Amino acid sequence: MTRRTFLAASSFLARAAAQTAVKPDRDGAILVVLQLAGGNDGLNTVIPYEDDLYGRARTTLRLTGNQVQKIGSGLGFHPELRGMARLFNEGRLSVVQGVGYPNMHRDHIIGMQSWQTASPSPQERTGWLGRVADRYADADRGNVPVAFVGRIPAPMAIHSREAIVPTIREANDWALSAGIDPGIDARRDTALAEFVAHTSVTAFSSGHRMAGVIKSSRTPDYPDLPLAQSFHTVAQLIRADLGLRIFLVEQGGASPGEFDNHANQAGNHAVSLRELSQSVAAFCDDLAHDRLLDRVLLMTFSEFGRTVTENGRHGTGHGAAAPVFLAGGRVKGGLIGQHPSLADLDNDALKPHTDFRSVYATALEAWLGIPAAPILGPGFTPIDAIA
Amino acid sequence: MPQTWNLALAGHLLRRTTFGFTSAQLQQALADGPAKTINRLLAVPPDQVAFEQSVAALIPPEATSQDSGQVWLYRMRNSPYPLLEKATLFWYNFFGVAGSRVPQPGLMEQHITLLRKHALGRFDQMLLAVAQDPAALLANGPPPLVDREAFSGVTVLRGEYHFDPARHRGNLSPEDAVRKTLSEPATAQTVVRRVGRWLLADATPPASLTEAFAHDYDIGKLIAGILRSDQFLDGYRQDIKSPLEFALNLAIPLGVTLPPAELQADLSALGQRIPDPPSRDGWPGGRRWLNHYTIVGRSHLAADIIAKAEHPPDRQTLLNTLIQNDAPREVLQSLAQLDGNELAKAIANLPEFQLS
Numbered sequence: 001m002t003r004r005t006f007l008a009a010s011s012f013l014a015r016a017a018a019q020t021a022v023k024p025d026r027d028g029a030i031l032v033v034l035q036l037a038g039g040n041d042g043l044n045t046v047i048p049y050e051d052d053l054y055g056r057a058r059t060t061l062r063l064t065g066n067q068v069q070k071i072g073s074g075l076g077f078h079p080e081l082r083g084m085a086r087l088f089n090e091g092r093l094s095v096v097q098g099v100g101y102p103n104m105h106r107d108h109i110i111g112m113q114s115w116q117t118a119s120p121s122p123q124e125r126t127g128w129l130g131r132v133a134d135r136y137a138d139a140d141r142g143n144v145p146v147a148f149v150g151r152i153p154a155p156m157a158i159h160s161r162e163a164i165v166p167t168i169r170e171a172n173d174w175a176l177s178a179g180i181d182p183g184i185d186a187r188r189d190t191a192l193a194e195f196v197a198h199t200s201v202t203a204f205s206s207g208h209r210m211a212g213v214i215k216s217s218r219t220p221d222y223p224d225l226p227l228a229q230s231f232h233t234v235a236q237l238i239r240a241d242l243g244l245r246i247f248l249v250e251q252g253g254a255s256p257g258e259f260d261n262h263a264n265q266a267g268n269h270a271v272s273l274r275e276l277s278q279s280v281a282a283f284c285d286d287l288a289h290d291r292l293l294d295r296v297l298l299m300t301f302s303e304f305g306r307t308v309t310e311n312g313r314h315g316t317g318h319g320a321a322a323p324v325f326l327a328g329g330r331v332k333g334g335l336i337g338q339h340p341s342l343a344d345l346d347n348d349a350l351k352p353h354t355d356f357r358s359v360y361a362t363a364l365e366a367w368l369g370i371p372a373a374p375i376l377g378p379g380f381t382p383i384d385a386i387a
Numbered sequence: 388m389p390q391t392w393n394l395a396l397a398g399h400l401l402r403r404t405t406f407g408f409t410s411a412q413l414q415q416a417l418a419d420g421p422a423k424t425i426n427r428l429l430a431v432p433p434d435q436v437a438f439e440q441s442v443a444a445l446i447p448p449e450a451t452s453q454d455s456g457q458v459w460l461y462r463m464r465n466s467p468y469p470l471l472e473k474a475t476l477f478w479y480n481f482f483g484v485a486g487s488r489v490p491q492p493g494l495m496e497q498h499i500t501l502l503r504k505h506a507l508g509r510f511d512q513m514l515l516a517v518a519q520d521p522a523a524l525l526a527n528g529p530p531p532l533v534d535r536e537a538f539s540g541v542t543v544l545r546g547e548y549h550f551d552p553a554r555h556r557g558n559l560s561p562e563d564a565v566r567k568t569l570s571e572p573a574t575a576q577t578v579v580r581r582v583g584r585w586l587l588a589d590a591t592p593p594a595s596l597t598e599a600f601a602h603d604y605d606i607g608k609l610i611a612g613i614l615r616s617d618q619f620l621d622g623y624r625q626d627i628k629s630p631l632e633f634a635l636n637l638a639i640p641l642g643v644t645l646p647p648a649e650l651q652a653d654l655s656a657l658g659q660r661i662p663d664p665p666s667r668d669g670w671p672g673g674r675r676w677l678n679h680y681t682i683v684g685r686s687h688l689a690a691d692i693i694a695k696a697e698h699p700p701d702r703q704t705l706l707n708t709l710i711q712n713d714a715p716r717e718v719l720q721s722l723a724q725l726d727g728n729e730l731a732k733a734i735a736n737l738p739e740f741q742l743s
Contacts, residue, residue, distance in 0.1 A: 125485070125666055142678040154655075162671045164658030166680040174683055181736045182721035183714070188738060192625060195674060196738035203682035204736075242679065 028245060031363050032234060032283075032298045033129065034227075035155060035250040036276070037257025039108065040302035041269060042322030043350065045081070046095055046339070050074040053342035057309045061266055061316070071095075073335060080274040083281025084325070091333035092284060092293070094385055096324040096359055098340040100352025104304055106318035108256040111303035116156040118357055118376050128360060129246055130160035131375050136245075137163035142199035145245040147237070149230050152254045170229075171214050171236040176207030210240040220286040225275045227251040231283035238292060245368065251276060259302060263313035276300075284327055294329035297367045297386070301356065307348045319349035324359050332387045358383050392420055398711040399623050400614065402743050403586050404428050405469035406632060407639030410700060410708045425614050429507070429607060432467040452486025452495040456661040457647035459499060464635060464645065474506035474610065475499065476631075477585050479662065480669035481531075481578075482517055486662040488526040491546050495662055498522035510578060510604040515565045519548045527667050529561075532574050537564030575601035582609055588625035590618040624742040627676050630657035632743060633685055634692065637735055640708045641696040653688050657681050677741065689735035699727045706730075710739045 068076025069085035077085045087093035105111040118128040133146040147166040158165040222228040230249045252258040287293040305322030340350035361372035362382040397416040401408040416424045505513035521543045529538040540555030583592040596612045706712045
């Protein structure tokens with residue numbers, strides 16, 4: 001650990017500990033993790049449109065140079081990723097290519113579990129973000145740094161041993177219109193009662209602050225799409241400064257999820273990617289408007305990519321490596337790593353060259369400034385992605 | 388705290404041993420005194436058989452873990468024998484079997500039924516039964532305290548327990564391992580400490596109870612002994628209500644019926660998925676129940692429950708039943724202008740109500 005990351009780590013701790021209603025900290029880094037359920041077809045998301053092998057494998061699903069949003073190096077974004085292509089050109093979005101892990105599972109449940117627990121053990125009951133919550137929740141002050149925002153049962157990534165990680169459907173879940181009820185603030189005569197009183201006072205004022213944000217904020221321009229609404233909620237929670245540092249959101253519902261296109265992929269995939277791109281763009285624009293985008297790193301993941309060759313039903317099977325998107329005001333921008341070769345496949349799937357836990361380590365160490373090893377195990381070095 | 392029997396102590400006894408109580412039950416306990424009340428709590432009530440029959444009709448034939456959780460929540464809300472359900476939940480938490488790891492229908496129901504059968508009975512019989520319980524083995528492997536090696540020949544197939552001596556590697560059979568576990572002093576100490584954590588919070592159970600328990604493994608006797616001990620009163624408001632206790636401690640006195648599926652979802656959001664504790668060690672409990680989010684969430688849940696109350700009790704009944712009128716004077720003064728549902732909501736938001 002360098003001195004810089006050490007200092008960053010200790011200041012994260014200090015911030016987490018000092019998070020009370022007294023002095024909201026407006027400089028804290030925030031991580032937003034987006035789960036794409038069902039196995040997103042990375043090959044038709046970031047497309048090597050000049051590669052003959054791509055055109056031959058994707059007989060009906062192929063997208064040509066005239067259709068894609070070109071991003072250089074012979075690659076283009078899916079035509080529906082217009083907003084994300086704009087962010088890419090503005091330097092606010094990076095593509096980490098070829099992400100996965102050795103011998104990737106091609107089963108939805110086990111595959112998703114691998115990404116969510118970030119542990120090789122099938123017995124693992126905690127998720128990587130749940131472990132962050134256990135490590136950094138401040139039980140004595142009632143502060144909790146991680147939340148899931150969405151309407152499906154809490155994904156395993158936030159399962160913790162001790163900390164209670166909130167599942168938030170909408171900003172109102174954390175809002176209290178009334179002020180602090182009479183009597184909460186009085187002195188108590190036992191340590192436990194004092195703890196409850198103190199935590200209740202800060203909790204009620206956080207709920208009151210949340211209600212204020214809901215009431216006062218301008219109406220930002222979010223499309224009427226489930227993912228966009230989740231991002232809108234995240235933006236409101238960020239503005240209310242509730243001590244949350246990490247948000248998990250999802251697109252595609254519970255397992256197996258809407259990205260699982262075994263048949264008639266073209267239309268379905270286009271709809272999903274349009275929702276993704278419009279929602280990500282609206283979120284980044286909303287945050288940029290209030291100069292909050294520099295505090296935020298957004299990271300996507302899906303349990304696997306798809307097979308390179310399309311099947312006889314105009315769909316694709318479960319594959320392996322796929323790209324991860326990083327977006328925010330302080331990403332380096334551009335492409336990170338090479339597109340995996342279409343000439344060197346593993347059972348018709350792209351081979352990963354970058355371990356997803358190195359991407360997680362980037363989010364933890366290089367972005368949030370907390371050591372990755374206690375969360376992910378040793379040996380995962382951050383990639384060079386943060387400016 | 389006064390050591391003479393009063394409303395506060397009657398409330399304390401009923402909070403520890405039930406999921407909630409009406410004004411009439413509290414007044415009855417106050418009038419009867421501790422000895423008679425403890426005896427009544429421990430005894431099988433006359434309407435228990437009829438209640439069990441009515442619940443049996445609610446259990447779907449291929450009950451999932453989630454179904455079983457919902458039926459269990461119904462029992463906790465309505466049982467005439469609340470101490471049995473509270474003890475069953477205690478043992479459930481002790482063994483920490485996560486419903487999410489038991490996908491086979493029927494097995495979680497079987498597990499909870501097994502725990503209920505022994506919850507106030509004999510620990511040695513319960514441990515032996517849990518060691519052969521498919522749900523427990525599927526979720527966690529051998530039960531806590533027992534030598535894991537002894538279970539090397541055990542498989543669970545189609546919800547059935549099989550022990551194959553030919554595949555067995557250890558020196559002991561599962562039954563032998565359970566017997567050996569029971570003979571070790573640490574076992575009785577651990578159990579008594581955990582039961583003590585439930586009933587006494589931070590206080591320690593009397594040593595004589597541990598000695599007796601190590602001989603007879605009588606759980607009902609252990610609980611009775613702790614409830615009758617001087618230490619029991621020391622635990623007054625030294626614990627924090629679980630989300631379940633928070634919800635039912637409001638719903639029962641207000642006469643509110645909560646749809647079990649809705650209650651299950653609300654409790655999950657507050658950190659208590661039933662039946663699905665976060666680890667083999669069960670729910671961490673205590674201060675961990677409360678953070679800024681869960682306090683706001685409890686306030687919302689309380690408002691929802693109170694809104695369903697058809698006939699809110701009068702001022703004094705609310706104050707007596709919910710917090711036994713025991714709060715700092717300035718707190719009680721601050722409530723003086725409130726009445727009905729507004730008063731109930733204000734009480735539910737008080738630290739005195741969060742404490743157990």
